[in-house]
Amino acid sequence: MKRSILAELLTFWKNWHFRLLLDLTAKMKFCLLWKSTGVSVTARPQDEEIEMTRMAVQFELEDLNMRPDPEPLLTEMIHEAAYRGNTVGLHRFCPIENIPKINQEVLHSYLRNYYTPDRMVLAGVGVEHEHLVECAKKYLLGAQPAWGSAGAVDVDRSVAQYTGGIVKLERDMSNVSLGPTPIPELTHIMVGLESCSFLEEDFIPFAVLNMMMGGGGSFSAGGPGKGMFSRLYLNVLNRHHWMYNATSYHHSYEDTGLLCIHASADPRQVREMVEIITKEFILMGGTVDTVELERAKTQLMSMLMMNLESRPVIFEDVGRQVLATQSRKLPQELCMLIRNVKPDDIRRVASKMLRGKPAVAALGDLTNLPTYEHIQVALSSRDGRLPRTYRLFR
Numbered sequence: 069m070k071r072s073i074l075a076e077l078l079t080f081w082k083n084w085h086f087r088l089l090l091d092l093t094a095k096m097k098f099c100l101l102w103k104s105t106g107v108s109v110t111a112r113p114q115d116e117e118i119e120m121t122r123m124a125v126q127f128e129l130e131d132l133n134m135r136p137d138p139e140p141l142l143t144e145m146i147h148e149a150a151y152r153g154n155t156v157g158l159h160r161f162c163p164i165e166n167i168p169k170i171n172q173e174v175l176h177s178y179l180r181n182y183y184t185p186d187r188m189v190l191a192g193v194g195v196e197h198e199h200l201v202e203c204a205k206k207y208l209l210g211a212q213p214a215w216g217s218a219g220a221v222d223v224d225r226s227v228a229q230y231t232g233g234i235v236k237l238e239r240d241m242s243n244v245s246l247g248p249t250p251i252p253e254l255t256h257i258m259v260g261l262e263s264c265s266f267l268e269e270d271f272i273p274f275a276v277l278n279m280m281m282g283g284g285g286s287f288s289a290g291g292p293g294k295g296m297f298s299r300l301y302l303n304v305l306n307r308h309h310w311m312y313n314a315t316s317y318h319h320s321y322e323d324t325g326l327l328c329i330h331a332s333a334d335p336r337q338v339r340e341m342v343e344i345i346t347k348e349f350i351l352m353g354g355t356v357d358t359v360e361l362e363r364a365k366t367q368l369m370s371m372l373m374m375n376l377e378s379r380p381v382i383f384e385d386v387g388r389q390v391l392a393t394q395s396r397k398l399p400q401e402l403c404m405l406i407r408n409v410k411p412d413d414i415r416r417v418a419s420k421m422l423r424g425k426p427a428v429a430a431l432g433d434l435t436n437l438p439t440y441e442h443i444q445v446a447l448s449s450r451d452g453r454l455p456r457t458y459r460l461f462r
Contacts, residue, residue, distance in 0.1 A: 114172055122167050129164055136244045138256050141237075142330060142429050146258045147319075149235040150326055150427035155228040176215035181223050183215070191387035193379055228324040230262045232425030234440040241432045254312055255335045255432035259345050259443065260328030261421045266320040267393065270420075272405045273413040274318055277352065278327060279371075280364035280414070281316035297363060299351070300329070304344055310337050311344070322392060327421065335433035339454065342438050347452035352418035356411035369403050422447060 132141055144160055151157025162170075190208070192200045242253040264270045282298020283305070304314040313332040319325060329348065333341040375381050376399055389396040426447050430437050438446075438454050446454045 118171060118175075122170055125162050125170070126164070126167055129161060132161065134244070136251055138431050139330065142256055142258045142431060143317075143319075145235045145237065145429035145431065146260050146326070146328055146427055149233045149429055150230060150260055150262070151228055151324070152231040152233050154231075155224075155226050156321060156324070157228075157231075177222075179213070179215040180218055181220040183213070184220055187391075189387045189391045191383055191390065193383045193386065228321065230324060230424070232262075232427050234428040234430070234443075236430045236434055236437070238434055239432055252312070253335065253433070254332040255338050255341075255430070255434065255437075256313075256330065256332045257338065257342055257345065257431075257437075258328050258330045258429040259342070259349070260326045260427040260429075261349065261447075262424045263318065263320065263325035263327040263417070263421055265323050265325055267322060270413075270417050271320060271325070272402075273409050273417045274320070274325065274327060276361070276364050276368060276406060276409045277414050277418060278316050278318035279368045280356075280360060281329070281348070281352070282364075283313075283315040283329070285313045285315075297360070299348065299360070303348060303351075304331075308340075308344065310334060311341065314345075326427070328427070335435065338434070338436040339438055342443060343446065343452065343454045346443065346446040346454065349422065349447055350450070350452035353415055353422055356414045358411065361409070361411055361414065365406050365409060369406050372402060372406075373399060 147160070148157050190200070190204050241255070244251055263274045280298060281300050283300030298316075300314040300316060305311055311331065311333050313330065315330050316327070317330065318327045329345050331341050331345050376385065386396055426440075426443055428440060428443055442454050442457075446452050
């Protein structure tokens with residue numbers, strides 16, 4: 069049992085939270101005791117563990133650059149473009165030149181600054197509240213962590229500043245196939261605009277708008293709840309056979325948010341692809357059909373309720389909401405907020421979003437990529453069309 073508990077804890081240590089399986093009181097007490105000490109649970113020397121960590125980080129960076137799916141890299145690039153040089157725009161992946169700098173002192177410094185009681189939430193599902201409080205007092209209060217008890221001295225409390233901009237990465241995408249079946253060479257574009265934080269009232273309308281846009285890959289199998297009637301499927305993938313992907317994403321944080329569309333196509337069609345994306349952004353602020361709005365709200369509520377059927381997801385939901393907002397909204401409250409979203413709310417938040425500067429991330433062969441200024445003009449126009457360009461020689 070002890071070995072299985074350690075494996076459970078180590079798995080979730082990477083995500084900076086602990087999933088306590090509270091089926092046995094002894095198991096819960098052991099987890100809290102282990103968490104309070106912060107000591108190593110393996111017999112390996114620390115230098116060996118740190119070296120293995122460096123190798124794992126380097127492998128993940130190499131895998132990131134070789135994998136056919138560029139979505140994690142594009143997400144990093146779109147944040148860098150949207151929040152140039154601050155907060156969520158800083159690199160989420162470790163720069164390769166910083167890997168040798170990872171050592172025990174760096175790790176303990178990070179833990180001392182950010183692993184403090186005021187930044188922690190102890191959450192439990194399937195356990196009496198009083199019993200959880202009792203165990204927390206017994207095993208957590210007064211505990212001495214491995215990184216020491218010195219106070220935090222270098223905590224970044226910056227507020228996100230949206231800047232907009234463009235980040236481009238020219239890369240040969242013709243040989244990304246990991247097997248014998250070739251993958252078409254594609255250019256990937258992501259265009260985003262600032263939305264709102266999850267603490268604002270407009271967060272729910274933006275979530276419904278994101279669900280209404282939907283999207284996915286052109287070779288998706290479909291099925292119940294897949295969103296085949298979302299706008300990006302109906303207006304983009306169904307009408308333009310050369311588009312391989314069109315997907316909407318909504319990233320929301322405590323002080324900002326970003327709604328973006330990721331699209332991919334053959335490098336020769338990049339200009340047409342960007343214009344299709346800008347047109348879809350403009351249409352967000354136009355007429356909202358009642359049927360599509362109700363479908364999006366129903367799909368969002370369905371996704372919410374199905375996810376909360378899993379106890380680990382409930383556990384994570386409790387911890388994240390309390391950590392972010394100091395309270396937890398019940399599923400019934402969230403569903404009520406979703407039901408109350410009206411077409412005017414969608415038009416209002418979309419129109420407000422379209423008044424900001426765009427953020428653009430581009431990966432692949434960018435020969436036919438429009439300029440940032442042209443993309444900005446298209447998003448400021450009534451129809452989303454790019455300015456026409458003329459060439460004397462082709």
